[in-house]
Amino acid sequence: MLKRLSVTADERTCINRTIVGRLLQDSPHVQLPNFTTISGTDVRCLFDHYDELYFGSWLRRALGVIPLEFRVSPRMTRAGGKTGFWRKDRNSPIERFEIAISSTLLAQTFSDDQADRTIRVTGLVCRTRLDALMRIMEHELVHLAELLCWDSSSCSQDRFQSIAWRAFGHTDHRHALITPRESAAAVGIRPGTHVRFDCHGKSMHGFVNRVTKRATVLVHADDGQQYSDGNTYRKYYVPVEMLEPVD
Ligand SMILES: [Zn+2]
Structure with a gap:
């Protein structure tokens, strides 16, 4: 699945537009591209749309009965997102996953007084919080997909970067959101x-x-x-x- 995954820029534009439309329509919080609050449920909905439209629901199938939880964290002050996973010991299979998104970094970035600053996440220019949230989610999805396929994942490695480029057009694995520091x-x-x-x-x-x-x-x-x-x-x-x- 991941080796074949390849989405053209035009397809991406179209899929992303659909995802934005669905989220703005369904979410009680995300009503504007520069939303001020976001919940774990919003993150889950976003995940479901991505899984359906980019992966043909492969992520859910690969997860099977392994739980995947979603969380919004005000305490993450450096990473934009994080894919957590737990196992009993080093040789055991993963028994739970979690995707967490930093509400602090999103909230700190894209205020009116920063209009002159270009914000890039995963190498792509983001104009709104929703842009940044989607790029962060895409990055975490590659982590999750790698973990499901190979039981390990590292965004500083070629394999990750190749998938992130082919699926989402990412040219970098870092973000330039404004940190509290x-x-x-x-x-x-x-x-x-x-x-x-x-x-x-x-x-x-x-x-x-x-x-x-x-x-x-x-x-x-x-x-x-x-x-x-x-x-x-x-x-x-x-x-x-x-x-x-x-x-
Ligand atoms: Zn990463």
């Missing part, structure tokens, strides 16, 4: 930055240790936890917009 860096907040913030009316000083959805700020405290630099700190999770860089 990048948008924080744009306002001068990076690991190591000294910052000030208010906590229960008190002004606190510390430095940024990490940026995920929020920033982790370490503040000197005698009763804090010991860190590898020998000092003791208390850890605060602070929304980036509440941090003020200081010299």
Whole structure:
């Protein structure tokens, strides 16, 4: 199936238009290409349309009774999507799959103030959140298909990239969605930055240790936890917009 899979650019345009039409019509959340919320059910519907129109429902047949779940994750702050799979031990067959999509990256990208920035996902220009969601789903579908066929999958390998190109026209396996780390860096907040913030009316000083959805700020405290630099700190999770860089 995967070795033969080949879709022309024209066929792709046509199939994708059908998928967009179905999703906009059926989803209670995805009513506009720049939707603001999305649910696991939307991701499942998207999967079903792709499976039907690109794979002739081969993915569902290959899965058989193995469960495949769908999830939207606000906590994924680097990857746009992830295909998870579980097995009892290394030599056991996979007994469950999950496709997760990052709502944080989609929400952070495609706001009005980023209109001048070109966003590419899998090498293809995305103009809306729906474009990006579809490219992410396509990438995860190749992971799933590889896992079903060969029990392993890696998007940095030739086999993956060949399938992704032939089926979906992908020229890259990465995304350029705006991560929390990048948008924080744009306002001068990076690991190591000294910052000030208010906590229960008190002004606190510390430095940024990490940026995920929020920033982790370490503040000197005698009763804090010991860190590898020998000092003791208390850890605060602070929304980036509440941090003020200081010299
Ligand atoms: Zn990948």
